[in-house]
Amino acid sequence: MLEKTNLTLSVSEKQFNKQMKSLEEQLQSVQQKALSLKIPVLIVFEGWSAAGKGTIISKVLHPLDPRHFNVISTRRMSEDVLYRPFLWQYAKNTPQEGKITIFDKSWHRMILPEGKSARKFSELEKERFYYDINAFENQLVDSGMLIIKFFLHISKDEQKKRFLALEKDKDTKWRVNETDWEQNKEYEKYQLRFSRMLESSDFEASRWTIVEADDKNHATIKVYKTLISRIENEISRRAQAAPKQELNETSDNGSKVENILGKVNLVNKTVEKDEYKKRLEELQHKISYLGYKLYSKRRSVVIAYEGWDAAGKGGNIKRLTQMLDPRGYEVVPIAGPTREELAHHYLWRFWKQMPKDGHLSIFDRSWYGRVMVERIEGFCSREEWSRAYKEINDMEFHLNNHGVIIFKFWLHIDKDEQLARFTSRQNDPLKQFKITEEDWRNRDKWDKYEAAVNELLQRTSSSYAPWHIIESNDKKFARLKTLEIVTTELEKQLK
């Protein structure tokens, strides 16, 4: 993609000054429109060292309202970032509705080993990488985000000239290091790498714009014009777009959904009190030890708990975590989204909570709310929840690629058992606060939930993130079963 670029394009100072005033006004005006239409805009700047990213970003920001943009610079790697799936730092920084986020260097950079000592990626790793970023960009675009990607391209001579000029000035000398020079010396090799990266990530929903940047005036104007026309296009697309489809909670994929829950046998899934105590102690001892092993091997774990109301999630989680080092895990209770969360991609709030390597994040309810309560209550459109199965699979795939061990539990009870538990809660003054009108309303929608759960079990079980159905009419049995599943898998993974 880079080889064919005409780097001699340039714009005279006079022409530049003439055009910029109007371009600045136009950009300011499209920012205001995007804000009022709540369009989130994500802008990516990639390019050669010394291609002028910093200068152009400053120029782009000049006419913008600083309350509605932010710039994410990912130059320095902290432990927080290194010990997490590589998309994490980007996913948690994606813009909310109406805001502009500019990434100075981006996720595309991950695949480009810089300098001689950097590690090489295998073909399989590369393939996974492109799968991950394609899925990531696609789901952002599908959610209504506008992604604009720039690659600033300069010639070998121009780069060399700029390095030398930077080195001459004692104030800017530090900005050129050995890795930069390596890039210039091996320019052709790097150009090939950049080209390959650009071609492989030139997705239909989020194409690259190559900016000829030997001449800064030309580069600035091209970036401005691209931004203005892309944002304007999105504004008119929205004006023409059909209103969101109505909710329709039948199965999405046309094919028949298997009645997985209906086939679960809840009978005789019980355990005696003494046996329970003994096994619980053994398993808790084991998981406590495995927790330390996770830490020393720097592996992380994500556990999603879902299940019927009153199925016993709280008590189950408690038995799982009770003997773990409290510095090593976090329980994340998921309630309805806050205003801030609603203004972001629906996976954003889960991304933020993904564990650091060596730690466990345990979600009490999870991203599966999208295809359960949000689907059933109409909090999202049919198009949105239909898309979510793939989006969720993709996110879990990415986590797994990083080495995260994933467990998903459906705590299953039958309708009679739920009624018994609701009634007992209602009659116990200490437990009354646990039961609300909403629980009864949800119970009335049992069949709808059952259909939704059957569908999600079918469509989001994968080898890397399987669902486990936990028979929970007997809470003790359920607790032992989850602990057994977790400890068995961790022992296998940490061998």
Add this chain to the structure above:
Amino acid sequence: MLEKTNLTLSVSEKQFNKQMKSLEEQLQSVQQKALSLKIPVLIVFEGWSAAGKGTIISKVLHPLDPRHFNVISTRRMSEDVLYRPFLWQYAKNTPQEGKITIFDKSWHRMILPEGKSARKFSELEKERFYYDINAFENQLVDSGMLIIKFFLHISKDEQKKRFLALEKDKDTKWRVNETDWEQNKEYEKYQLRFSRMLESSDFEASRWTIVEADDKNHATIKVYKTLISRIENEISRRAQAAPKQELNETSDNGSKVENILGKVNLVNKTVEKDEYKKRLEELQHKISYLGYKLYSKRRSVVIAYEGWDAAGKGGNIKRLTQMLDPRGYEVVPIAGPTREELAHHYLWRFWKQMPKDGHLSIFDRSWYGRVMVERIEGFCSREEWSRAYKEINDMEFHLNNHGVIIFKFWLHIDKDEQLARFTSRQNDPLKQFKITEEDWRNRDKWDKYEAAVNELLQRTSSSYAPWHIIESNDKKFARLKTLEIVTTELEKQLK
């Protein structure tokens, strides 16, 4: 405080097992009550190395619902923490309503230099430190938080015995380092230091509990009993507490509030267009340079913008930031609080946004909302906003102690000018979205706001965080004035 402790207290295994079951049930039950009453509980564990903090924290957590507590471990210092006022990492981790947060080591630790190489604190620094933590703990307690502080105390011999046992086992050997041994060798000196720290931070609202920890059974039981009785006390205190006072928006301190705004002369505070352009360019050039200097000297800046609706905050902020390196500053727009923010101390959301050393945080509206809109609209009680002046002064004092440079701007226009701007916005299709019914409603309350602003200007202007009134009938004049104030002060501070 430590010298008089009787470290021979112990509890037999039999007695221990007998008591624990009931204590666990009691603790579980008070957690549930605290949750339903929305009491935030902050628990601090301090103590000697190897005093058993980790073990006791695990024991305390055992009966608790893991969805409603979290443990903050501050052992490792990241850049994020080192480059911020020391209370930052604690303030942003204080519990929300109904939750329990346990700090494994706390802010009290800051004053205790560990190891030989640690720096010493001057008497003045110590005095400031105790002032800061007293103010911090007080304002949390005032907001309804329960703070429970434990110091685990062990004898010299017991500590030595534990170190040797840890060193003997290859799995735990790493847990004892030179600094730990230094503590044991210089036990008496450290005991004196700990004692002084405990005495100086044994505030009425948040007293220390010294836990004799040579015997772990005794220690565990004492911690349990203390927690149960403290939480129970808070529960009954709440049951008896009078309902929140009604709002009464007259001046709080009884004394007369000076009419500061009334005396502001808005006439002739204008600037010609050409002069404006020239000066703006000069000042923006200067602030851009000063931004780099801030970074290299690792000083941070907090700017709070307040002012009448349509006073021109947005445009003013834009001129201030336009030439700054976008990686160096953040503009934080403050809207009404989210549900999550409402469940925390009102300063929590501002704490989270405080800049790292070397950076600027610019707040478009700020914590002063507490004594303006929240006071006038009755979003908080009279008692709460009356208390806020001191709380705000204390927070700013703490920031300044860390070296943060603070600016507070009141953008002032008169009532006629506001009307003209509202009308012009209403008539401009591009700007209509900027004007809402709420703006008109606020305008009707001009006099109430004026009184509130006069009071806050009077009560929160300090040498370390002065208010600047910016005459803004002419926006250009206002922009130059803020830029001049900022650049002049930064030049002085960064000399």
